[in-house]
Amino acid sequence: MMLAVGLALCAPLLAYHGPAVRAPASRVGRSRLAMADFDYDLAIIGCGVGGHGAALHAVSKGLKTCIFTGGDAGGTCVNRGCVPSKALLAASGRVREMRDDEHLKALGISVNGVVEYDRAKVAAHANDLASRVKGNLVNSLKALGVDIIEEKGAIAPGGQKVQCVGADRVVSAKDIIIATGSIPFVPPGITIDGKTVFTSDEALKLEWVPDWVAIVGSGYIGLEFSDVYTALGSEVTFIEAMDRIMPTFDTQIAQVAQRVLVRPRAIDYRTGVFAAEVTPGVPGEKPVRIKMIDAGTKEHVETLEVDACMVATGRVPFTNSLGLDACGVETERGFVQVNERMQVLDKKGGKVVPHLYCIGDANGVMMLAHAASAQGISAVENIAGSKHVVNHEAIPAACFTHPEIAFVGLDEAAAKARAEQQGFELGIGMGNFRANSKALAEASGDGVAKVMFNKKSRKVLGVHIVGLHAADLIQECANAIEVGTTIDELAMITHTHPTLSEVLDEAFKAAVGRTAH
Numbered sequence: 001m002m003l004a005v006g007l008a009l010c011a012p013l014l015a016y017h018g019p020a021v022r023a024p025a026s027r028v029g030r031s032r033l034a035m036a037d038f039d040y041d042l043a044i045i046g047c048g049v050g051g052h053g054a055a056l057h058a059v060s061k062g063l064k065t066c067i068f069t070g071g072d073a074g075g076t077c078v079n080r081g082c083v084p085s086k087a088l089l090a091a092s093g094r095v096r097e098m099r100d101d102e103h104l105k106a107l108g109i110s111v112n113g114v115v116e117y118d119r120a121k122v123a124a125h126a127n128d129l130a131s132r133v134k135g136n137l138v139n140s141l142k143a144l145g146v147d148i149i150e151e152k153g154a155i156a157p158g159g160q161k162v163q164c165v166g167a168d169r170v171v172s173a174k175d176i177i178i179a180t181g182s183i184p185f186v187p188p189g190i191t192i193d194g195k196t197v198f199t200s201d202e203a204l205k206l207e208w209v210p211d212w213v214a215i216v217g218s219g220y221i222g223l224e225f226s227d228v229y230t231a232l233g234s235e236v237t238f239i240e241a242m243d244r245i246m247p248t249f250d251t252q253i254a255q256v257a258q259r260v261l262v263r264p265r266a267i268d269y270r271t272g273v274f275a276a277e278v279t280p281g282v283p284g285e286k287p288v289r290i291k292m293i294d295a296g297t298k299e300h301v302e303t304l305e306v307d308a309c310m311v312a313t314g315r316v317p318f319t320n321s322l323g324l325d326a327c328g329v330e331t332e333r334g335f336v337q338v339n340e341r342m343q344v345l346d347k348k349g350g351k352v353v354p355h356l357y358c359i360g361d362a363n364g365v366m367m368l369a370h371a372a373s374a375q376g377i378s379a380v381e382n383i384a385g386s387k388h389v390v391n392h393e394a395i396p397a398a399c400f401t402h403p404e405i406a407f408v409g410l411d412e413a414a415a416k417a418r419a420e421q422q423g424f425e426l427g428i429g430m431g432n433f434r435a436n437s438k439a440l441a442e443a444s445g446d447g448v449a450k451v452m453f454n455k456k457s458r459k460v461l462g463v464h465i466v467g468l469h470a471a472d473l474i475q476e477c478a479n480a481i482e483v484g485t486t487i488d489e490l491a492m493i494t495h496t497h498p499t500l501s502e503v504l505d506e507a508f509k510a511a512v513g514r515t516a517h
Contacts, residue, residue: 038172040066042383043162045153045322046179048075049082050360050372052137054177057377059144061384066171067146068153068162074134075181076361077369083133084204085224086400087126091117092231093402099231106443117232123206154323160355163323175355175383178322178336178344179376182315182361190216190311193280196288197309200225208283210234210308214290216275218245220399222312223261227401230265237306238269241295245269250411252450253464260446260466261401273301278309317362329353335364340389342379357383366392393462394482398471403447406474409462409481415452424456427487429511433467436506437498444468451477451487451507458486463507469500476504487511 041063184199287305360372381388433447447467463477506516
């Protein structure tokens with residue numbers, strides 16, 4: 001992602017009060033032996049959520065660790081992604097709710113007067129939150145004795161050494177983890193000026209709220225910002241290259257999301273087209289011009305003039321300054337190739353590069369902040385001698401719109417393909433928010449939950465939810481996939497009444513032919 005990742009998801013770091021972790025004596029002894037020829041047991045290049053998670057786990061394993069921040073402690077998630085975007089979504093969501101007269105009327109509430117917001121203060125809320133979380137992240141590293149190196153790091157020739165970029169210093173380490181993350185992808189033909197044509201990096205600053213904004217791309221990032229902009233009064237036009245909006249979501253869930261998140265709002269869209277040329281404008285004086293071509297024929301189909309254009313076409317790895325060529329490492333479109341233990345390969349399907357690991361967006365396996373953290377912890381486990389492999393099908397994802405969308409595991413198309421390939425029958429169970437007491441109490445009954453499972457093994461293959469607090473509900477399902485809980489066992493688990501979790505209870509029971517209510 002996905003910044004959705006990047007942007008849509010991040011483990012909270014709002015406070016750190018824990019004591020330093022003391023490693024077991026046996027591990028400390030091994031560390032001292034390993035340190036005989038190296039400055040550190042482990043050097044981590046990049047200090048986003050993945051690098052931070054790896055550093056904390058390394059300390060628990062008794063490894064002397066340093067981390068290169070490149071002046072960007074917290075990385076994309078904390079500074080330009082998950083954290084500040086949640087602040088904007090929280091503030092704009094309140095505005096939307098307080099301006100929704102019909103919804104308030106259903107609850108017996110009326111608002112007298114105009115609901116207003118202060119753009120600068122909303123932006124400050126996002127910026128202040130990012131600064132606070134960044135500070136706590138840095139403090140947690142210091143408290144645990146991780147050496148923080150402010151320069152960027154690059155792999156020095158010969159391996160097991162990191163060059164401090166812009167400084168005359170080389171650090172040696174027995175093992176190295178690359179955790180440099182990603183940056184927004186800007187397609188050819190699009191000119192970014194940071195004001196009228198911009199990526200999520202600039203959008204999060206909320207320097208202005210355009211009357212009409214086109215969003216190129218309708219994935220997690222685009223969808224979340226459509227939620228923010230329409231809540232604050234903008235009209236939005238999606239420009240999507242695929243034949244439907246929200247193409248990365250399960251088809252059925254995308255249809256429900258379109259009914260709930262798109263149709264009732266000031267949103268329209270163009271599908272099957274590329275934004276071939278985007279020319280910046282001048283706020284209040286000259287519009288942004290977007291030349292669209294057919295995705296198939298490449299013929300010009302329309303030129304759109306809008307106040308602003310946000311480019312949300314995904315992210316690309318930030319690996320071009322790491323010096324990987326000198327180590328004999330070939331990347332694929334910038335993505336560092338790894339095996340299931342996060343060890344770097346010299347090329348796709350190639351050989352392991354000793355003592356070099358890569359996690360997070362830089363390897364492209366799963367571009368989510370918490371996936372990067374999981375991979376970092378896994379890499380450290382492997383470095384410490386305990387073989388570990390991340391089950392990426394058990395890692396959930398979420399889009400923090402109002403209401404939210406979340407999923408874990410396979411979508412229906414992938415589940416059907418696997419069923420055909422492996423020769424089992426696919427089972428599906430559905431739950432509905434409109435039948436849930438808690439959702440109805442909130443006057444928020446829109447949404448569904450879908451669970452898919454292998455009828456032979458009874459194991460859960462995937463769960464997709466669109467509805468109130470879907471991002472919180474999905475964790476139960478992720479846990480089930482991780483530990484192998486069967487659909488029959490899930491159907492027998494008691495869920496608190498009245499809570500939104502009963503939507504899942506209904507889906508689990510429906511999957512095995514039972515009724516929840």
